[in-house]
Amino acid sequence: MGCWNDIVSGTRYSFKALGDLFFPRKCAVCQTILACEERNICDDCRNDIPYTWFWSWPENPAEERMWSKVGIESAASLFFYRYTGGYGHILHKFKYRCNIPLGLETGRDLGKKMANGERCGDIDAIVPVPLHWRRRWSRSFNQADIISRGVAEGFSSQPEGKSIPVIRSLVKRTKMTSTQTRLSGNEKAENVKNAFRVNKKVALRLLSKGINHILLVDDVLTSGSTLAACATPLMLYFRVSVATIGFVE
Numbered sequence: 001m002g003c004w005n006d007i008v009s010g011t012r013y014s015f016k017a018l019g020d021l022f023f024p025r026k027c028a029v030c031q032t033i034l035a036c037e038e039r040n041i042c043d044d045c046r047n048d049i050p051y052t053w054f055w056s057w058p059e060n061p062a063e064e065r066m067w068s069k070v071g072i073e074s075a076a077s078l079f080f081y082r083y084t085g086g087y088g089h090i091l092h093k094f095k096y097r098c099n100i101p102l103g104l105e106t107g108r109d110l111g112k113k114m115a116n117g118e119r120c121g122d123i124d125a126i127v128p129v130p131l132h133w134r135r136r137w138s139r140s141f142n143q144a145d146i147i148s149r150g151v152a153e154g155f156s157s158q159p160e161g162k163s164i165p166v167i168r169s170l171v172k173r174t175k176m177t178s179t180q181t182r183l184s185g186n187e188k189a190e191n192v193k194n195a196f197r198v199n200k201k202v203a204l205r206l207l208s209k210g211i212n213h214i215l216l217v218d219d220v221l222t223s224g225s226t227l228a229a230c231a232t233p234l235m236l237y238f239r240v241s242v243a244t245i246g247f248v249e
Ligand SMILES: [Zn+2]
Pocket: 027, 028, 029, 030, 031, 032, 041, 042, 043, 044, 045, 046
């Protein structure tokens, strides 16, 4: 049986090597060609990821930023993010080039770190920040949803980790907002104000099942306006923490 497994995994490896020969896979960060055993990001770039360590840092910069808008419990981001070049490519490739495995893997990394950190280990459920249905339809997937799945997998993969549900029916985005990137801080807050609505029935059902602490997940924490607008109606029912992949300094 062991021998058969070796043949199967060897064959799989050979197919992968053959695929790499004709369609070389590139590192999402530095674009060098990946070795057969490397996934999405080369080992050199993986060793240099500019991690924030917010998951073990009380009163970290993400929390300070969120607290200036809304009284969440805690906040964590995986790495420091810049829009252009380097590690910014990770989110760009995932979001705009539909590299779903890269999004899942990055989410898993965040989940593992949070499960072992001191700041956000006690969450009961994960809620991805929803897109408006029209944007969701044109983009074909919600990036926050993929990251949430990864975070849940990361949590449950840890020795002490528990299985945490990802809940998509709790919050709806009722307002189609224009893109936030070119707006000032105040304009951003005004743009997303009242954009989210909580389904009361779902909220009460979750509370009755003992779900009290929600982790709200998005791809990037910039001004924090979108996360604050989404957290506000949730906080009528739950304690809320937030997590993102990127943190813009
Ligand atoms: Zn690289």
